[in-house]
Amino acid sequence: MNSPAESSKPDLRGRRVLVVDDDRLNVRILAGILEPEGYTVAQANSGEAALARYEENPPDLVLLDVVMPGINGFETCRELKSRHGGELAPVIFITAKTDSEDVVEGLAAGGVDYLPKPFRAREALARIRVHLQNRLLIEQQRKLVDQLSNANAAKNKLLGMVAHDLRNPLASMRGLAEFLRDDARTGKLTTDQADIVESIHGTTQSMLQMVNELLDAAVIESGEIRINPLPASLSELLATSVTLNNINAAKKGSRIVLKSADLPGPVTMDGPKIRQVVDNLLSNAIKFSPPSSVVTIETAAQAANCTVAVLDQGPGIPAGEEHKLFKDFSRLSVKPTAGEKSTGLGLAICRRIIEAHGGSISAANRRDGGCTFMFSLPMAS
C-alpha cells in the first residue's frame, strides 16, 4: 500500500534504465532490484556497447561501471556528455572504490552520482528515484518555459496588433479635433463646445501616446528593435526637442533650459529613436516637477562618450523603488503633478533604445532635491 506521501510522488514505472557493466552478475543483480519496481532495464557490457545502445534508444538513466575493458566508464560518460550535452540522461557510476578522487573524476566527467558496490537495494533505488525525479522536473520545467515564452510572444503579438489597429482611428480623431479647435479659435463654436473639443483633443492625444508606447514595447520586446545609426548632430536634436517640449511645459508654467550643448562633433545614432528618448525624459521631467518648475538639460563630452543629463525639480525616486524605474509597466509611487497619464513603459523603451546603441542610462536623486536622468552614447560606432 502506498502511503499518501508516496502516492504524491511521480509514477516512474516504465522508465528505461541502461545498466552498463562487463560483469554479468552485477547486471543481473541490478536488473533484479530494478525490474520489480517497474523499471525497464536495458543492458550493455562495454562502454562502446553503451554508446551504441544510447543512440538506438535513449534511456532515462544510465548506471555505468567505471572499470571495464575497452573505453572505461569515465571516458564513456565524457563521450555521452559531448554528444548529448544538457539533454543527457543522468549517469550514475557503479564503483567499488569510494575513493573521493574517483568520485570527483566521475562527477567531472558528467555523472550525477555514484553507487558503491556491493549494492544495497534500498539505497540504489532511492538514488535512482531521486535522479529520475529530477530529470522529470527538468523536463517539465523546460516544457513550462517553452509554453511561457510562446505565451509571451503571443501576448506581444496581440499587443502590437491592438495598438496598431487603435492608432489610425485615434490619429484621425485627434486630427479632426484639431480642425474643430481652429473653429473654436475663430469663434465658430460656443464656449461649451470649445471645451468639449479641447477635451476630446487632449484625451485622444494622450491615448495616442499610450498606444504608441505599447506598440514600441511590443516591437522592442519581440526583438525587432532596429537601430539605424548615422552620424548626426546631437546638439541640433536636443535644441529641436527642447523647443517642442517647451510648448507643453508652458501649459504648466514650467520651462526647459538647454545648457552647454556644444559637442565636438557628430554622434553616430538613430536620430528619431534618440529623439524619442530625449522627448520622453523631458516630458517626464515636466510631468513630475511641480508647476512653474525649471527643467535643465545639459550635455558633456568625454573621450569616447557624450552624456546627456535631464535635471528635474520633482520629488525624486522614492527609496527602494530605484530598481523599478527602467522596467516594463512599472509605475513608481510618485505621481505626475497635473494628472498626466503614463503607461509605465516610457523609460523601459528608453533603456532598450540606449542599450541598442551600446550606451547606458541611469537616474539618481540630487542632494539639492530633484532627480537627474542621464544617458551616454558612444561618440562613434
Next chain:
Amino acid sequence: MNFTGKILITDDEAHIRMFLGLVVRRLGQPTVIEATNGQEAVTVYERHRPDLVLLDVNMPVMDGVQALEKIRQADPDAFVVMLTSLTNRQTVEDCARLGAVSYLRKDLPRDELIAQLSQIIAENFQPDDPAPLPPCSAT
C-alpha cells in the same frame, strides 16, 4: 501655398479620408475625389486623371502597392504619395522603386502632415501650374 489641382484620396477607412480631405483643403482649393480601395483608385484615376494621388498601403480588394503599379502603368507621370501608418522600410523601398514620389505617415499630427504635404507639392509642382513635373528619377 495655393494648390488648385485635383487630388485623389485613397483609404479604406472613412475617418482617414475625412481627415485627409480637411488636410488637403488647407493647401489651397483642390478638387478632392475619393476611393476606398486600390481597385477603385485605379478606375477613378483613369477616369479623372488627378494631379496628385494619396494612396494607402493596406487596403482590401487591391492593396496600395498593386494599385501604384497599375496607376503608373496607365500613366507613367502619375504623381503618387503613399500613406502609411508605420514606416515599413521594405514597403517604402518597394513603392519608391515603383515610382511613388514620397510617403506620408497618416498618424502624424495635423500640422506636421500639412507641412510635409506642402513640401512634397512645392518640390514637385510648378508654382502656378497644378500639372506635375516629370518624375525626377534622373536626379
